[in-house]
Amino acid sequence: MIRYQTVSKTFPTGGGVRDLTLEIPTGKITALVGPSGSGKSTALKLVNGLLAPSDGTLCIQGIPQKEWNPIELRRSVGYVPQNGALFPHMTVLENVTLPQEILLGASNPRISQAKNLPEKRFRRATHALKQVELDSTEFGNRYPHQLSGGQKQRVAVARTLVTDPKIILLDEPFSALDPLTRKRMQILLTKLHKELGFTSIVVTHDVAEAFAVADYAAVMDRGRLVESGDLQSLANNPQSAYLQELLAHTQQQSQHLQTELGEP
Amino acid sequence: MxxxxxxxxxxxxxxxxxxxxxxxxxxxxxxxxxxxxxxxxxxxxxxxxxxxxxxxxxxxxxxxxxxxxxxxxxxxxxxxxxxxxxxxxxxxxxxxxxxxxxxxxxxxxxxxxxxxxxxxxxxxxxxxxxxxxxxxxxxxxxxxxxxxxxxxxxxxxxxxxxxxxxxxxxxxxxxxxxxxxxxxxxxxxxxxxxxxxxxxxxxxxxxxxxxxxxxxxxxxxxxxxxxxxxxxxFPKERQTSIGTKGFTEQLILGALIEHSIHQHQPKHQTIVLESLGSSVVFDGLTHNAIDLSVDYSGTLWNMLVVPERHKRAQGSKPPGQMALQGFLADFLLKQHNVHILAWLGFENSYAFAVQSDLADRLQLNTISDLAIHASQLELGNDYEFLKREVWKSLQNTYRLEFKATRTMDPALMYDAVSHGEVDVITAFTTDGRINTHNLRILTDDKHAIPAYDAALLANGQWVAEHPETAEHLRTLANSIDNHTMRRANLWVDIEKDTPSHVANRLLQQQ
The missing domain is CATH 1.10.3720.10 (MetI-like)
Structure with a gap:
């Protein structure tokens, strides 16, 4: 469904992605793992056309990114950034209804007008909030500044669900949350994925998060793909020095934590 | 109120x-x-x-x-x-x-x-x-x-x-x-x-x-x-607009014209546009935005004729009082389609005014006398004076050089000279404050200042549309002499009567 073929994206100021060849398995969650500046966010933003490749071909649903109408492409791909990026002047319900509203008057609406009546939109938004385990009667009329960090991210996820996207991109979605909330969000994401079966890319610098949510992983460092594959085999048999170091460090951390808590 | x-x-x-x-x-x-x-x-x-x-x-x-x-x-x-x-x-x-x-x-x-x-x-x-x-x-x-x-x-x-x-x-x-x-x-x-x-x-x-x-x-x-x-x-009769400049006399005359029209035709729609800039009034008159106004022969000569003559390198010394009136009547009608309905009978000229005490001390009676002492005296002038032709003409004729010049609002000049803040001011001959502030007007002994006879002007189109009203306004000719105008200004400036009321008083006196 998403295939990078020798894709490069360079910036005048440096950074970016170099010569990336990678296939994202359809219907699975793939984690893009790497330190900051490794180019993982750049690789993500190429998919919904927030950035355009400098070189190479990136195909989404078999069509090169360059040939997509950018607006059509973005409307069919969900996007959740780190801080949720909720619109502060809109209530929760208004934020969640917005993606359907912007389809109104579109030349080639993916949702037909009949399906896009105000009450239908309202019902769909309420349902999306239920899917992310938020009660719309309690939260629907709140403004973003009245929500906790975890609630904001739930709303941001709900906002992508209302147009039933086949692809959802998440850019460090849970990095700013406290550990317990992060854990709950990771569980929510896997639950939603099991129900809905979308293809998803999750950008994260945290290997533990990759293990918690993803089936596949691609490890990136300094703009290049280091290795990729299904998570279990990557964990059992890491090829690159970078991943070996990363896994060892994560293991150390969890052992350290376990000793401190006095568990065996 | x-x-x-x-x-x-x-x-x-x-x-x-x-x-x-x-x-x-x-x-x-x-x-x-x-x-x-x-x-x-x-x-x-x-x-x-x-x-x-x-x-x-x-x-x-x-x-x-x-x-x-x-x-x-x-x-x-x-x-x-x-x-x-x-x-x-x-x-x-x-x-x-x-x-x-x-x-x-x-x-x-x-x-x-x-x-x-x-x-x-x-x-x-x-x-x-x-x-x-x-x-x-x-x-x-x-x-x-x-x-x-x-x-x-x-x-x-x-x-x-x-x-x-x-x-x-x-x-x-x-x-x-x-x-x-x-x-x-x-x-x-x-x-x-x-x-x-x-x-x-x-x-x-x-x-x-x-x-x-x-x-x-x-x-x-x-x-x-x-x-x-x-x-x-909704269609209705076009209003007759009367334009006035900013100073008291103009406000009185604006009201006088309006009242005079109403005496003759009570239902005539009029509007007075008050306190317009000097050049705005004449522009309005030629562009049919203003129908009636009062201007002065010397002002019109300096504003309309002198620049043209300078362009053609002709002399620009104004003709005598009567010749100037005749010339302007012809010139305005031909060049600007503006009629002079009436010469009102008074003259509002520029003049140098000094405090009587100072005049006595320096023995000042004429501008020639002034020229002798000018280098020790300070002039208070209105906004436009130093740019006017009349100042050039005065300088050329009398070789006037003042110690300093201070531009101020005309309303403040009279107080300034009577308090000794300036020594000489560019007064207007009809201003009531010349009497009350005890000032002396210096005679223009070499005739450098043109005549400033007040003229009631009307744009040609308006005259064609309102021949009867125009005819009525012509009766204002020679109805106000210098003394009357100076007193009328005094009523407003010193006695705080309204221009409109003063205009009524003037009309009743006729």
Whole structure:
């Protein structure tokens, strides 16, 4: 469904992605793992056309990114950034209804007008909030500044669900949350994925998060793909020095934590 | 206090302000949006509107008059006032819009793109709503400025609370000035609080309240702006407009003409445009924006004939009094289609006036005497004197060099000379204060100053449309002599009678 073929994206100021060849398995969650500046966010933003490749071909649903109408492409791909990026002047319900509203008057609406009546939109938004385990009667009329960090991210996820996207991109979605909330969000994401079966890319610098949510992983460092594959085999048999170091460090951390808590 | 007049002027002021402010919003918000997208455009727009801000407001408004008359548009009254005010109000709203949109957080701008919004959707749904508090603050600033600036619309012929201020300054009626200022200030506070209420609702996310306030305010404004247009859409007889310059005598004569017309034809529609700039009056007369006015033979000679003669390198010494009258009557009709209906019978000439004590001490009786002592004396002059032909002529004839010259408002000159702050002033021979301030007029012994006979002027088209009224006004010929005019000015300037009342007294005496 998403295939990078020798894709490069360079910036005048440096950074970016170099010569990336990678296939994202359809219907699975793939984690893009790497330190900051490794180019993982750049690789993500190429998919919904927030950035355009400098070189190479990136195909989404078999069509090169360059040939997509950018607006059509973005409307069919969900996007959740780190801080949720909720619109502060809109209530929760208004934020969640917005993606359907912007389809109104579109030349080639993916949702037909009949399906896009105000009450239908309202019902769909309420349902999306239920899917992310938020009660719309309690939260629907709140403004973003009245929500906790975890609630904001739930709303941001709900906002992508209302147009039933086949692809959802998440850019460090849970990095700013406290550990317990992060854990709950990771569980929510896997639950939603099991129900809905979308293809998803999750950008994260945290290997533990990759293990918690993803089936596949691609490890990136300094703009290049280091290795990729299904998570279990990557964990059992890491090829690159970078991943070996990363896994060892994560293991150390969890052992350290376990000793401190006095568990065996 | 005349409350009908207060109502009329306040409403006119409000109408000017609202029209200019609304037009400016409609212009600046889209321009601001455009500018926020493009650094070059924003640089250009902010530069131009910033430069407009640095031009003194009065000068900028006055510049609208020749500009519009060059373009063939109505050059006097509401149109130049609204255009000028509108251009002035662009800057604060433009800056607020550009800043407001540029300060939308980058991640939100990226999110609008990522959601697949079109540029338009992003603007309407996210960027403009998020910039709205700042834009509203800009609108608030612009509105307050415009209320203040609209007082300056009086000299270009738009009625406003400035009429109180300008008339008050000219007739030394300070309570009138205060009245105009206070009413304008109250108006500014009122309009500002409407915008502030809207801002509060917006910040508290009370969208329904916000829409209600903005909607009601807009509807009310449109009604205030449009109501007189609707009324004027019904055909009615064209008003006869009488233009006057800013000083007392002109205000009296404006009222005198109006009353005289009403004596003859009580139902004749008239309007007096008070306190116009000197050149605005004659421009208006030639462009049919003004029908009647009073001007002076020497002024007309210097303004209309001298520049032409200089161009052709001809001598510009004015002919004698009677010859000048005959020449102007012919010249104005042929060149400008302006009739001289009547020579009113008095002369308002420039003259040098000095305090009697000083005149006695230095034995000053003529300008030749003055020339001997001029290098030790300070001159107080009105705004226009040093630029006038009459000053060049005086300098050439008498070799006059003063120690210093100080430009001041004509209303203040007389006090300045009687308190000894200046030694000589450029007085007007009909000014009542020459008597009350104990001043001596110096004789123009070498005839350097042309005759300044007062003439009642009418534009040709108006005369053709109102032959009977014109004929009636001709009876004003030689009805006011110098003594009468000086006394009439005195009644207003010193005894604080109103120009309108004084005009009635003059008419009754005839």
């Amino acid at each position: 005349n409350f009908t007049e207060l109502g009329t002027l306040t409403l006119a002021h409000l109408r000017l302000t609202l029209t200019a402010a609304m037009a400016s919003c409609l212009l600046s918000v889209p321009l601001g949006v455009l500018a926020s997208r493009n650094r070059k455009v924003s640089g250009l727009l902010l530069g131009v509107s910033g430069i407009i801000q640095t031009i003194p407001a009065l000068a900028f408004l006055a510049a609208m008059v020749p500009l519009l008359s060059y373009l063939g548009a109505p050059a006097i009254g509401t149109v130049p006032a609204v255009l000028g005010l509108c251009a002035y109000a662009v800057f604060p709203i433009l800056v607020a819009t550009v800043t407001g949109i540029q300060q939308v957080p980058k991640e939100l701008q990226e999110q609008t793109k990522a959601m697949g919004m079109t540029t338009r959707q992003s603007l309407l749904r996210v960027e403009i709503p998020l910039a709205a508090p700042l834009i509203l603050a800009g609108v608030r600033t612009a509105t307050v400025w415009t209320v203040g600036m609209a007082t300056l619309a009086t000299p270009i012929g738009a009625k406003s609370l400035g009429n109180y201020i300008f008339t008050g300054l000219q007739t030394r009626n300070h309570s009138l000035v205060l009245w105009g200022c206070v009413t304008a200030a109250l108006l500014a506070i009122g309009l500002q609080s409407v915008v502030t209420v809207a801002e509060r609702f917006l910040k508290a996310h009370k969208k329904a309240h916000f829409r209600w306030v903005v909607g009601t305010a807009t509807a009310l404004s449109l009604w205030i702006i449009a109501a007189p247009l609707v009324v004027s859409a």
